Amino acid sequence: xxDIDASHIPEDKLLCDPGNLEAFATELxxxxxxxxxxxxxxxxxxxxxxxxxxxxxxxxxxxxxxxxALRRIEGGSLREEEIERLGQTFMxxxxxMDELKQIFGLEDEELNLNLGPLGNLL
Amino acid sequence: xxxxxxxxxxxxxxxxxxxxxxxxxxISLTYRDVAAVASLGTAPGVSTKLSSLEAVNIWQHEAIVExxxxxxxVLPVRFGTVLADEAALHSILKxxxxxxxxxxxxxxxxxxxxxxxxxxxxxxxxxxGSAKDINCQRSEVxxxxxxxxxxxxxxxxxxxxxxxxxxxxxxxxxxxxxAVENTHQVLVTPRLLLKAAYLVDRERMAIxxxxxxxxxxxxxxLRFLCTGPWPPYNFVSNRETNLLGDNDD
Amino acid sequence: MNESIAKEKEIVLLDLLDxxxxxxxxxxxxxxxxxxxxxxxxxxLKVLLTxxxxxxxxxxxxxxxxxxxxxxxxxxxTGS
Numbered sequence: 001x002x003d004i005d006a007s008h009i010p011e012d013k014l015l016c017d018p019g020n021l022e023a024f025a026t027e028l029x030x031x032x033x034x035x036x037x038x039x040x041x042x043x044x045x046x047x048x049x050x051x052x053x054x055x056x057x058x059x060x061x062x063x064x065x066x067x068x069a070l071r072r073i074e075g076g077s078l079r080e081e082e083i084e085r086l087g088q089t090f091m092x093x094x095x096x097m098d099e100l101k102q103i104f105g106l107e108d109e110e111l112n113l114n115l116g117p118l119g120n121l122l
Numbered sequence: 123x124x125x126x127x128x129x130x131x132x133x134x135x136x137x138x139x140x141x142x143x144x145x146x147x148x149i150s151l152t153y154r155d156v157a158a159v160a161s162l163g164t165a166p167g168v169s170t171k172l173s174s175l176e177a178v179n180i181w182q183h184e185a186i187v188e189x190x191x192x193x194x195x196v197l198p199v200r201f202g203t204v205l206a207d208e209a210a211l212h213s214i215l216k217x218x219x220x221x222x223x224x225x226x227x228x229x230x231x232x233x234x235x236x237x238x239x240x241x242x243x244x245x246x247x248x249x250x251g252s253a254k255d256i257n258c259q260r261s262e263v264x265x266x267x268x269x270x271x272x273x274x275x276x277x278x279x280x281x282x283x284x285x286x287x288x289x290x291x292x293x294x295x296x297x298x299x300x301a302v303e304n305t306h307q308v309l310v311t312p313r314l315l316l317k318a319a320y321l322v323d324r325e326r327m328a329i330x331x332x333x334x335x336x337x338x339x340x341x342x343x344l345r346f347l348c349t350g351p352w353p354p355y356n357f358v359s360n361r362e363t364n365l366l367g368d369n370d371d
Numbered sequence: 372m373n374e375s376i377a378k379e380k381e382i383v384l385l386d387l388l389d390x391x392x393x394x395x396x397x398x399x400x401x402x403x404x405x406x407x408x409x410x411x412x413x414x415x416l417k418v419l420l421t422x423x424x425x426x427x428x429x430x431x432x433x434x435x436x437x438x439x440x441x442x443x444x445x446x447x448x449t450g451s
Binding site: 126128129180181183184197198199200201202203204205206210214234236238347349352353355356358360 | 382383384386387388390391392393394395396397398411412413414
């Protein structure tokens, strides 16, 4: 969306000297809502929108499980072979997620859901 | 079709001499002490205009809202709000009247100022990838090594977040003192330390700007972006319409 | 000089977009159609024939979507 022509915008809205203009432009662009709040129902986007939703939910679960595993490792409540097995599993999951993202042509930043006032899911 | 720009007080005030979307004249619908400022549109025309998101449409909408704000209190309506007809608009004004009046009172003579702070990433944001790098050579690497790398990553991220919250609250404090209401988010992106909006009395705008300058001197490694004044987009309550069966007058 | 003014305007525009597309008085309508990242909220929609047709088509797709999604999730539970 940064290819919108901004020339109509008045100049007097900037109230201080921001210094690094380029950096702000990049971050503001990224900070905007990453996805439309609902799946775009246009026919071409249907499959991709669905993939985004499903992969986002899988990613959420993966993160929750991983967080829990890390907490247990920190707390010392896991045996060595359990840690090993968990690590192998999460590594495989990570690779699988990358493959799925590639198949659907999705970037990391696209896997997110905006929950309105609650912020983003991930 | 009615395209809606804002809800205002002073329904008797004359409308600004600006064209609405599709070049249609602005119209005003009054209900008791509030007015809704809108313009008439044709279905295909408005849809095309709105769906081709161009700066000129955005600015056209915003210019109308800001022109209204120069001589009355304004509740800006989200871009892209289209109603079927004046009857629908009337129903909304009637159903939501109390809420609109309360909001108008709250934002009377106040403006919204936007503040965003960049945190330069050198050495301050955690590198995401040490665990992923391990994963790339996974055939030689143990699951345990992976988990430990992840653990370190998480701990670093935690520490970073802690640092961000502390830094952000130092910045927020003097600004919040100058405002009557605020919204804020810390670390929306790894480099965007703070993203905030402040509802400020118009007369305090100058002091607020001064405070921003003070802060940028006090924190030379941070970058401050302050824009405004904006209509109070972040400080109006959202509403559910309840038009079904509300057409009795 | 020209380029930095352009950049400044771009930043101000992004700041404005963040407010004008997501904030302000938001009326929940009968139909919200998202086109090119912009929500067009149709409130009290009754008379717009062409829009209704399009909206109906999109609703059908959304229902289809929900059904496919349910199947997918079910497969995940029972599958590998």
